[in-house]
Amino acid sequence: MDAQPRELSYAQAIQEAMVLAMEADERVFLMGEDIGIYGGAFQVTGDLVHRFGEERVMDTPISELGGAGVAVGAAVTGMRPIFEFQFSDFATLAMEQIVNQAAKMRFMLGGAVSVPVVMRFPAGSGTGAAAQHSQSLEAWLGHVPGLKVVQPATPHDAKGMLLAAIDDPDPVMIFEHKLLYKMKGPVPEGHYTVPIGKAEIRREGRDLTIVATSIMVHKALEAAQTLEGEGIDVEVIDLRTVRPMDRETVVDSVRKTSRLLCVYEGVKTLGVGAEVSAMIAESEAFDFLDAPIVRLGGAETPIPYNPELEKATVPQVPDVLRAARDLVKGAR
Amino acid sequence: MARTRARAGTAKAGANLPFLYRHHDKDALKEALYKMHLIRLFEEGAEECYMRGLIHGTMHLSIGQEASAVGICLPLTDDDQITSTHRGHGHCIAKGAEVSRMFAEFFGKTTGYCRGRGGSMHIADVSKGNLGANGIVGGGIPIAVGAALSAKRLKNGKIVVCFFGDGANNEGAFHEALNMAAIWKLPVVFVCENNQYGMSTSTERSTAVKDIAERASAYAMPGVIVDGNVLSEVAEASHEAARRARAGEGPTLIESKTYRYRGHSKSDRNRYRTKDEIEDWMANRDPIALYEAELKALGIVSQDEIDAVRAAAAKEIAEGIEFAKESPAPVTADLERYVYTEPA
Ligand SMILES: Cc1ncc(C[n+]2csc(CCOP(=O)(O)OP(=O)(O)O)c2C)c(N)n1
Numbered sequence: 001m002d003a004q005p006r007e008l009s010y011a012q013a014i015q016e017a018m019v020l021a022m023e024a025d026e027r028v029f030l031m032g033e034d035i036g037i038y039g040g041a042f043q044v045t046g047d048l049v050h051r052f053g054e055e056r057v058m059d060t061p062i063s064e065l066g067g068a069g070v071a072v073g074a075a076v077t078g079m080r081p082i083f084e085f086q087f088s089d090f091a092t093l094a095m096e097q098i099v100n101q102a103a104k105m106r107f108m109l110g111g112a113v114s115v116p117v118v119m120r121f122p123a124g125s126g127t128g129a130a131a132q133h134s135q136s137l138e139a140w141l142g143h144v145p146g147l148k149v150v151q152p153a154t155p156h157d158a159k160g161m162l163l164a165a166i167d168d169p170d171p172v173m174i175f176e177h178k179l180l181y182k183m184k185g186p187v188p189e190g191h192y193t194v195p196i197g198k199a200e201i202r203r204e205g206r207d208l209t210i211v212a213t214s215i216m217v218h219k220a221l222e223a224a225q226t227l228e229g230e231g232i233d234v235e236v237i238d239l240r241t242v243r244p245m246d247r248e249t250v251v252d253s254v255r256k257t258s259r260l261l262c263v264y265e266g267v268k269t270l271g272v273g274a275e276v277s278a279m280i281a282e283s284e285a286f287d288f289l290d291a292p293i294v295r296l297g298g299a300e301t302p303i304p305y306n307p308e309l310e311k312a313t314v315p316q317v318p319d320v321l322r323a324a325r326d327l328v329k330g331a332r
Numbered sequence: 333m334a335r336t337r338a339r340a341g342t343a344k345a346g347a348n349l350p351f352l353y354r355h356h357d358k359d360a361l362k363e364a365l366y367k368m369h370l371i372r373l374f375e376e377g378a379e380e381c382y383m384r385g386l387i388h389g390t391m392h393l394s395i396g397q398e399a400s401a402v403g404i405c406l407p408l409t410d411d412d413q414i415t416s417t418h419r420g421h422g423h424c425i426a427k428g429a430e431v432s433r434m435f436a437e438f439f440g441k442t443t444g445y446c447r448g449r450g451g452s453m454h455i456a457d458v459s460k461g462n463l464g465a466n467g468i469v470g471g472g473i474p475i476a477v478g479a480a481l482s483a484k485r486l487k488n489g490k491i492v493v494c495f496f497g498d499g500a501n502n503e504g505a506f507h508e509a510l511n512m513a514a515i516w517k518l519p520v521v522f523v524c525e526n527n528q529y530g531m532s533t534s535t536e537r538s539t540a541v542k543d544i545a546e547r548a549s550a551y552a553m554p555g556v557i558v559d560g561n562v563l564s565e566v567a568e569a570s571h572e573a574a575r576r577a578r579a580g581e582g583p584t585l586i587e588s589k590t591y592r593y594r595g596h597s598k599s600d601r602n603r604y605r606t607k608d609e610i611e612d613w614m615a616n617r618d619p620i621a622l623y624e625a626e627l628k629a630l631g632i633v634s635q636d637e638i639d640a641v642r643a644a645a646a647k648e649i650a651e652g653i654e655f656a657k658e659s660p661a662p663v664t665a666d667l668e669r670y671v672y673t674e675p676a
């Protein structure tokens with residue numbers, strides 16, 4: 001029927017999810033620094049405060065640890081808070097509440113409570129904000145049992161995964177790449193969810209599997225387009241969820257293509273790609289590999305300010321092209 | 333402020349009757365005494381089980397702080413909530429937990445409050461409003477504020493009491509949480525149980541203000557100091573703070589000055605304080621002895637009744653330990669349960 005779905009930006013899609021959830025459920029409310037009249041550092045909450053009032057679009061003091069703890073406490077006692085960090089980097093100030101409290105409370109209490117809190121983290125580099133406002137810390141939180149960690153790459157998924165997160169009884173951490181906020185894409189109207197823990201094959205191919213996260217999905221797709229002209233048929237998997245990771249989709253793909261390239265923005269060592277690689281190395285897909293697994297991740301450095309240096313810190317399309325060609329042509 | 337045994341027992345019936353005796357009938361007063369004994373005997377029982385190798389890990393005993401836990405919880409209903417600390421056995425009992433299930437938890441059994449996953453440091457009884465002890469100093473303070481936010485939004489009439497120690501008042505979480513509770517006027521009572529030490533470090537060495545209650549003024553809330561070893565004083569402050577919270581007047585900070593008799597945890601060699609200091613508190617300011625002296629001086633209970641209360645508590649403890657011993661242990665196959673909420 002509706003052949004041309006409407007397009008929204010990634011930020012608008014998130015906002016729409018929050019609106020739907022708040023309209024449907026009185027318990028859902030937003031907390032964060034400057035999310036009210038200011039509209040949020042990235043205008044994700046926009047003018048929602050005018051629509052829902054200050055009680056449901058709550059400005060917090062600049063208190064990340066305390067704010068996260070308030071969200072956790074509200075979640076265990078019947079509310080459905082969505083807590084926005086102004087920058088994902090500030091998760092470092094709230095690790096106590098995220099890692100020691102939110103993630104473990106259900107377990108420590110032998111299942112007596114659930115912690116249905118959603119935390120949103122504007123993440124990633126590319127804005128010139130330098131070392132303390134550009135990190136990709138999803139692997140940090142992905143290391144913690146009890147948390148669910150997602151990285152939606154499209155407006156469609158940003159809305160659907162946020163709605164899934166709000167419905168989820170456990171703490172869900174959403175890493176949103178700042179450069180994606182303005183990206184537009186088709187977003188269905190109304191309520192729908194994108195399952196947490198399920199990767200998506202963005203492009204089918206025979207020669208090589210690229211597992212990418214967040215903004216790297218788009219770089220991988222761009223590279224795949226170019227490689228198609230060179231006769232290299234690339235399968236691109238959008239991992240979407242860091243924890244719990246979708247083993248099946250990745251293993252099936254690598255069994256088919258026999259080659260794996262991981263592309264992610266977080267620091268390469270001990271990052272998401274390390275886990276994907278290990279997962280394949282331990283799996284039945286290992287015997288199908290025709291080449292060593294290759295990881296393209298963030299450089300082993302803080303994110304620099306200088307724009308050229310900044311770009312050089314994270315994988316770019318030419319890096320993906322080079323790695324893919326080497327892999328397929330057997331240069332490695 | 334400090335009440336000593338010499339001063340206790342001087343309370344007289346009539347107009348100057350202390351708060352507690354004006355607001356609670358004999359049954360309630362005896363129940364409070366029962367709970368204080370239950371806490372003391374629970375701690376002693378847990379300690380003994382630990383010494384005998386029946387309980388592993390570590391534990392933080394609250395012997396000497398019983399009036400604080402019981403007095404603070406007196407005005408609370410079963411629906412009201414608390415967050416507790418690593419030294420939380422007393423809070424748990426004061427809030428209505430069954431000692432049998434607490435022992436079972438310490439023994440790591442499936443019948444324990446946390447099915448053996450939490451132990452002493454995470455003891456909780458959500459059914460009675462205890463959201464849990466905490467292994468992180470100050471960890472429960474923002475959570476209490478969140479629970480109070482829920483209560484206000486859900487208009488369910490609950491109030492939240494947040495226990496923490498003197499050591500915790502130097503954590504950032506304390507300051508962030510008190511500020512938020514104040515700006516949002518939340519129904520929460522902050523209770524700093526100042527037992528004068530955070531592990532080995534005295535408040536004198538750790539804390540810039542003389543009384544922690546002074547810090548309340550930085551967050552525009554009342555700061556009240558009570559002798560934490562005198563049940564009536566604690567109860568009176570708690571009563572007023574709970575009234576404020578229920579009336580929508582916002583948070584209160586109560587500093588309950590008290591003392592722990594035992595070491596910080598099982599590994600403490602007590603090198604930072606003198607034996608004299610400990611013995612002075614035990615001999616002259618014991619909260620149970622002070623309360624019993626008052627009860628007797630006011631002619632409310634006889635020594636025989638006190639003995640009967642204590643004996644009943646001892647019986648409950650003995651039965652609790654038996655229950656724990658006989659309870660089943662968890663199976664290793666269930667290791668990964670309760671990490672996430674199981675689909676219904
Ligand atoms: C964040 C944190 N830092 C340090 C510790 C180790 N620790 C456990 S209890 C404690 C002392 C706490 O003192 P206080 O808050 O006064 O409570 P008390 O033990 O006196 O009841 C310390 C240092 C911890 N558990 N958590």
Ligand SMILES: [Mg+2]
Pocket residue numbers: 497498499525526527528529530531
């Ligand atoms: Mg202390």
